[in-house]
Structure formats: structure tokens, C-alpha cells
Amino acid sequence: MGYLPIRVSTLKSDIQLGFDVYIQLPHKVLMYVRGDDDIEPHRIGYLKEKKVRKLYIADADEGMYQEYIDRCLNEAMSDDSVSIDEKADLVVGAGEATAERIYEDPHSKKSYDAAQTTAASLISVLGQNDELLKGIFDHALEDENASDEAIMQKHSVNTSSLCISFAEFLSLPKDSVEFLGVAGLFHDVAFSQFEGTDKKLFFKEIGDMEVSDLTRYKEHPKIGGEILQDKEFASAEVIGLILAHEEKRSGNGFPNKLNTLTPEQEVLSICALYDREITCLKKTRDDVLEDFSMNQIGNYDLSIIKKFKSFVKKAGL
Ligand SMILES: [Fe+2]
Ligand SMILES: [Fe+2]
Structure with missing residues (x-):
């Protein structure tokens, strides 16, 4: 039987699993919780205390696991006794697990399906809770020496969440919000194809590059x-958004130096830029917003920049 790793951070106590969960010991894999059971809070606490981040499920149970994540998120969101930090923990855990898959296995339909499911649950949970976006943003990387991969996973989840919330703020059509959620998760998928020092470019200021x-x-x-591009399961809108995510209205973007952007392209470009500056380049929010006022005029529609600023303010980012 093949096993699939799952993150402990995506598990919620007291919710029936529906699939067996295994734990990896030095020389063998052991059953940890049976599928007709739920995980008791102290067992999750124990795993976190021991810094066990991954458990395993049977490959065949993946669909059940995605369903379970959805149930956990919905349950947590409607439960007032769950703090906003815990809610954000679950959302980020599920989102980063999907981002990890996308970067590790970018060509597969399973990764694309996971992105669609994750985008749909982000849309649902962000719509239910005004403070959640801030919770997601404030969610620190698990440790300070986070790997480049972990930073890019966080960047994906942040960009997707921002795109969804900003698109809703602008009252873009429902379809657009969905495409933006998926494209936010996928936009830098090329990171997976860069090797060695080229990977570091994602953490470098453009002006400092050779x-x-x-x-x-x-x-x-x-x-x-x-x-x-050649995948029948991928939507043309999502592909178009990925291609244009670094374009600016001024023609200063790349690769095609476009000088008109659709509202959806503009939303992704702004959100991806904003979070790159914060998550990948480690700038403060104030510095990024100042950069928007000083250096991005002309790169985006002035009224969009203004709306983005009031959106960021309203969300408490
Ligand atoms: Fe990018
Ligand atoms: Fe990016």
C-alpha cells in the first residue's frame, strides 16, 4: 500500500476522520487512529509537542481526506469557541499543504483539483469571517529559518487569499473570484522548475539582479x-492569469510588456506584488504601501491603487 503524507496542522480534534491515519516510526509505519474514530485533542497536542508535523494516509483515501479538511474548516468557522488564530491555523495548514503539492507535482490533475478545492474553501471561509484574512497574514512561518519552499508555499496561500478578498471587495463576478483563487495558488509554480541559485531569484529585489x-x-x-497549457483539466482563464501576473499597465511588466490589463489580471498582479514584497522580500507593510504610492503609479490604474489601499486598511493588514 502506498502512503501519502498529510500535515498535522490540517487535523482538527473531535471530527470523524473517515480514513485511517498512520504514524511513521524509525523502522515501520503504525496505525495511529482508525477511520471510524476522531482524533482526541490530547493526541493532537502530543504530536505538536513532539514536533511531529506529518502523519500518513493510504493513497486511495486522498478524496476522503480532502472532504475531511472541508468539514474541519466549515466546522471551525462556525464555532465561536475556536479562536481566530486557531481558525487561521487550519486554513493556512490546508492551503500550504495544497501549495506544497502544486510545487512538488505541478503537472498533475490531482494538484490542480486540490487547488480548486482549496480556493473554494478559502472563498467560503474568507466570506464568513472579516478578521480571517488578517489572521492568515499574521500567521508566522513555522520557524524563522523557514526553507525557501516553505516561504513560497506561504506566498501562494497569501496571494490566493488576498486575490479572493480583494476581488470580492471590488465586486468582481463569482467566476473571476474562483479563477483568481486558483491562479493565486499557482502563479509562481515555475519556482518548481528553477534550480539551485536560480531559485534564490524569487527572494531578490528585481533592481538588484544581474x-x-x-x-x-x-x-x-x-x-x-x-x-x-496542454492540460485539458486546466482552465484557460487560470493559465492566462498566470502568464500575466507580472504585467503592469505601464508596459513595464514582463514577459509581454502588456499595456492593458483586465480587472482580474490587475488584481492578481497587485496582490502577488504586495505579498512578494512582504513574504519573500521581508519588507514592512508600511514600506510596501509607500512603494505603491511612490513607484507603482502608472503601473496600475490609480483608482485600483486607491481601492487596494482602502481594502488593506479595512482588512487591518
Ligand atoms: Fe511571479
Ligand atoms: Fe509571486
Whole structure:
């Protein structure tokens, strides 16, 4: 039997699992909780205390696991005794697990399906709770020496959440919100195709890059789009958004130096930029907003920049 790792952070106590959960010991894999049971709070506490981050399920149970995550999220969101931090914990855990899959297995239908499920649950939970977006943003990386991969997973979840909330704030159509949620998770999928020092470009200021590095970096939207281009399960809207996520209205973006953007393209470009500055380049929110006022005028529609600022303020980011 093949096993699939799942994150402990996606498990919620007192909710029936529906699939067996296993734990990896040095020399064997042991049954940890049976599927007709739920996980008791002290067992989750114990795992967290022991810094066990992953458990395992049978490959065949993946669909049941996705369903369970959905149930946990919905249950947690409607439960007033669950704090906003705990809610954000669950949402981020589920989102980052999906982002991890996307980066590890970008071509598969399963990763794309997981992105769609995650985007749908983000839309539902963000719509139910005004403070959640801030909770997601404030959710610290698990440790300070987080790997580049972990930072990119967080960037994906943040960008997707921001896109969803900002698109709702602008009253974009429901379809657009869904495409933006998926595209937010996938937009930098090309990170998975970069090797060694090229990967570091995702954490570097564009202005500080050598010419050859910049040329390489500018290929990432196209490489990302190409991953999904020949897949019948991927939507054309999502592919188009990935391709255009680094474009600006001024023609200063890349790779195609577009000078018009659809509202959806503009939302993704702004949200991905905002979170790159914060999560990948470690800038403060104040500095990023100042940069928006000083350097992004012309890159985006002025009224969109204004709306983005009031959106960020309203969300308490
Ligand atoms: Fe990007
Ligand atoms: Fe990005």
C-alpha cells in the first residue's frame, strides 16, 4: 500500500476522520487512529509537542481526506469557541499543504483539483469571517529559518487569499473570484522548475539582479503557464492569469510588456506584488504601501491603487 503524507496542522480534534491515519516510526509505519474514530485533542497536542508535523494516509483515501479538511474548516468557522488564530491555523495548514503539492507535482490533475478545492474553501471561509484574512497574514512561518519552499508555499496561500478578498471587495463576478483563487495558488509554480541559485531569484529585489539573472527570472510566468497549457483539466482563464501576473499597465511588466490589463489580471498582479514584497522580500507593510504610492503609479490604474489601499486598511493588514 502506498502512503501519502498529510500535515498535522490540517487535523482538527473531535471530527470523524473517515480514513485511517498512520504514524511513521524509525523502522515501520503504525496505525495511529482508525477511520471510524476522531482524533482526541490530547493526541493532537502530543504530536505538536513532539514536533511531529506529518502523519500518513493510504493513497486511495486522498478524496476522503480532502472532504475531511472541508468539514474541519466549515466546522471551525462556525464555532465561536475556536479562536481566530486557531481558525487561521487550519486554513493556512490546508492551503500550504495544497501549495506544497502544486510545487512538488505541478503537472498533475490531482494538484490542480486540490487547488480548486482549496480556493473554494478559502472563498467560503474568507466570506464568513472579516478578521480571517488578517489572521492568515499574521500567521508566522513555522520557524524563522523557514526553507525557501516553505516561504513560497506561504506566498501562494497569501496571494490566493488576498486575490479572493480583494476581488470580492471590488465586486468582481463569482467566476473571476474562483479563477483568481486558483491562479493565486499557482502563479509562481515555475519556482518548481528553477534550480539551485536560480531559485534564490524569487527572494531578490528585481533592481538588484544581474542582467542574466533578470532575463532568467522574467521567464517564470511563461514557464508557469506552459506547465498547464496542454492540460485539458486546466482552465484557460487560470493559465492566462498566470502568464500575466507580472504585467503592469505601464508596459513595464514582463514577459509581454502588456499595456492593458483586465480587472482580474490587475488584481492578481497587485496582490502577488504586495505579498512578494512582504513574504519573500521581508519588507514592512508600511514600506510596501509607500512603494505603491511612490513607484507603482502608472503601473496600475490609480483608482485600483486607491481601492487596494482602502481594502488593506479595512482588512487591518
Ligand atoms: Fe511571479
Ligand atoms: Fe509571486
